[in-house]
Amino acid sequence: MFLVYVIAPIGQSIAISFYDWDGIGAKTFIGIENYIELWDDEAFYTSLYNNVLWLALYMLAVPAGLMIAIFLNQTVTGIRIYKSLFFFPFVISQIVVGLIFSWFYAPNFGLFTKLLEFLGFEGIAVLADERFVTYGIIAAGLWPQIAYCMILYLTGLNNVSPDQIEAARLDGAKGWKMLWYVIIPQLRPATFIAVVVTIIGALRSFDLVSIMTSGGPYGSSRVLSYYMYEQALSEYGFRMGYGASIAVVLFAIMMVFITLFIVRMLKDEREGY
Amino acid sequence: MFPTPVANASAPTRVAYKVALPVSLLVWLLPLIGVMVTSIRPGSDLAMGNYFGVPSSFEIGNYLTVFQNTPMGLFILNSFKVTIPTVIGAIALSCLTGYALATYKFKANLWLFFMFVAGNFVPFQILMVPVRDLTLKMGLYDTVTGLVLFHVAFQTGFCTLFMRNFIKALPSELIEAARVEGVSELRIFWYVVLPLMRPAIAALSVLIFTFIWNDFFWATVLVQGTHAMPVTGGIISLNGQWVAQWHLVSAGSVVAAMPPVIMFFLMQKHFIAGLTLGATKG
Numbered sequence: 074m075f076l077v078y079v080i081a082p083i084g085q086s087i088a089i090s091f092y093d094w095d096g097i098g099a100k101t102f103i104g105i106e107n108y109i110e111l112w113d114d115e116a117f118y119t120s121l122y123n124n125v126l127w128l129a130l131y132m133l134a135v136p137a138g139l140m141i142a143i144f145l146n147q148t149v150t151g152i153r154i155y156k157s158l159f160f161f162p163f164v165i166s167q168i169v170v171g172l173i174f175s176w177f178y179a180p181n182f183g184l185f186t187k188l189l190e191f192l193g194f195e196g197i198a199v200l201a202d203e204r205f206v207t208y209g210i211i212a213a214g215l216w217p218q219i220a221y222c223m224i225l226y227l228t229g230l231n232n233v234s235p236d237q238i239e240a241a242r243l244d245g246a247k248g249w250k251m252l253w254y255v256i257i258p259q260l261r262p263a264t265f266i267a268v269v270v271t272i273i274g275a276l277r278s279f280d281l282v283s284i285m286t287s288g289g290p291y292g293s294s295r296v297l298s299y300y301m302y303e304q305a306l307s308e309y310g311f312r313m314g315y316g317a318s319i320a321v322v323l324f325a326i327m328m329v330f331i332t333l334f335i336v337r338m339l340k341d342e343r344e345g346y
Numbered sequence: 347m348f349p350t351p352v353a354n355a356s357a358p359t360r361v362a363y364k365v366a367l368p369v370s371l372l373v374w375l376l377p378l379i380g381v382m383v384t385s386i387r388p389g390s391d392l393a394m395g396n397y398f399g400v401p402s403s404f405e406i407g408n409y410l411t412v413f414q415n416t417p418m419g420l421f422i423l424n425s426f427k428v429t430i431p432t433v434i435g436a437i438a439l440s441c442l443t444g445y446a447l448a449t450y451k452f453k454a455n456l457w458l459f460f461m462f463v464a465g466n467f468v469p470f471q472i473l474m475v476p477v478r479d480l481t482l483k484m485g486l487y488d489t490v491t492g493l494v495l496f497h498v499a500f501q502t503g504f505c506t507l508f509m510r511n512f513i514k515a516l517p518s519e520l521i522e523a524a525r526v527e528g529v530s531e532l533r534i535f536w537y538v539v540l541p542l543m544r545p546a547i548a549a550l551s552v553l554i555f556t557f558i559w560n561d562f563f564w565a566t567v568l569v570q571g572t573h574a575m576p577v578t579g580g581i582i583s584l585n586g587q588w589v590a591q592w593h594l595v596s597a598g599s600v601v602a603a604m605p606p607v608i609m610f611f612l613m614q615k616h617f618i619a620g621l622t623l624g625a626t627k628g
Contacts, residue, residue: 144370147363149363149364149367155367155371157610158371159374161375161378162374162375162378164556164606165378165560165603165606166560166578166606167560167562168578168599168602169599172581172599173378173599174377176380176384176595216377224618279563280562280563302567334463335460338460339460
């Protein structure tokens with residue numbers, strides 16, 4: 074039947090894309106030497122550390138998105154336009170976001186520098202400073218990510234049951250208490266999706282690093298995905314095997330989250346039947 | 347509704363809210379506005395240090411320069427050549443897989459489904475080396491076709507997840523009834539299920555369009571020259587070329603960002619439905 078006909082090739086193409094991940098370029102078998110080398114590679118730890126930083130700071134997008142969603146969840150004239158304009162950054166390519174923020178951070182004339190000078194600080198060349206560069210890029214990444222979480226929460230808020238809110242209101246719940254005990258528990262599905270997409274986004278971060286700094290200065294803003302690319306495909310060398318071993322580490326980290334996600338979906342499915 | 351509707355609040359709060367809305371929007375979109383203003387700024391303004399003031403004249407010429415002096419037109423054409431077949435291919439395939447996974451009960455069903463889901467979250471980097479190798483072997487490296495093939499394969503994962511859940515939510519009595527009548531599976535799919543899937547197809551098309559248009563990683567991995575480079579990769583090469591000519595970079599960026607933005611505004615309802623379909627249930 075057509076079921077087998079269609080699924081098989083897709084399954085195959087996806088299978089192929091997973092398949093040879095442990096070192097296709099390395100024609101000679103060297104066992105786990107790549108991993109041993111990785112163990113002593115300082116650049117690897119920098120990338121790993123930056124990935125953790127991404128993961129941690131990217132999570133800010135979730136509460137920030139919720140805040141904006143609550144702020145916008147009103148019915149006044151023109152609110153729909155506001156909502157879609159707030160969502161805007163997500164539609165724009167990461168490339169363009171990267172360029173916009175490079176310009177925003179530009180030394181001498183960038184808006185950020187001007188702002189710091191206005192506040193009485195000295196301007197910082199964010200993207201050329203080892204200490205700030207990763208934070209700068211993460212901030213750029215947060216911009217569209219917050220927009221994404223916001224839209225998830227806006228939909229979530231629409232589905233919050235009005236009865237429960239009324240009931241809670243009669244019980245005297247207000248403001249923060251209401252938010253914490255009544256609203257947030259009902260937003261759980263939205264929160265779940267927001268967290269999942271944020272984690273994936275953080276671990277996949279590549280575009281922004283590539284555009285804004287190419288991993289520099291001195292590799293201080295590299296993340297695993299970029300380091301892997303650098304090792305395997307850029308002018309620094311064609312070390313496919315080594316690159317693949319970095320990818321495997323990244324994959325292993327991701328796998329933890331994928332597994333959690335699948336387990337949860339499995340639970341939902343079982344209940345659904 | 348939460349929070350309390352502003353309409354019920356005191357007058358000062360209402361006014362404050364109405365003021366806060368545009369102000370916050372302005373701050374939120376400040377980087378974007380900056381780029382848009384810069385894109386119509388004459389180059390001489392930048393040279394004189396007028397970066398953030400009012401442009402001394404309205405310079406549409408920046409856009410002309412972008413198209414005349416660079417392969418921007420070609421980049422955009424390439425992007426369309428990659429994006430449109432991918433959308434069609436991925437949607438067509440996922441309609442079929444989604445239907446199969448949603449309506450047939452067989453042993454590996456759930457596992458197959460989870461494979462699609464998991465494949466969707468895999469970091470690109472793990473695929474990079476083998477996919478590049480495969481593309482080279484097939485002689486499709488540095489071509490639009492190579493890029494399309496990969497995108498279709500990869501996006502089918504996400505689309506299948508989406509379609510399957512959508513079809514699952516349809517009333518199964520419809521399909522059952524048709525089966526009892528002895529309608530062939532293919533006809534059921536074509537005449538009963540497909541028409542009902544229209545909203546899902548619309549939502550997914552917009553979403554995939556945006557994803558593929560904005561893809562940068564695969565463009566750099568699978569394409570080298572100008573002739574097949576989509577606009578995201580193209581704009582980077584331009585960025586290197588115009589190091590300090592921000593008015594041109596800005597104009598280029600605006601052009602590159604345009605199609606998904608237009609798409610988004612035309613199909614906003616579908617777009618948001620697509621993004622949030624997973625969020626409202628489960």
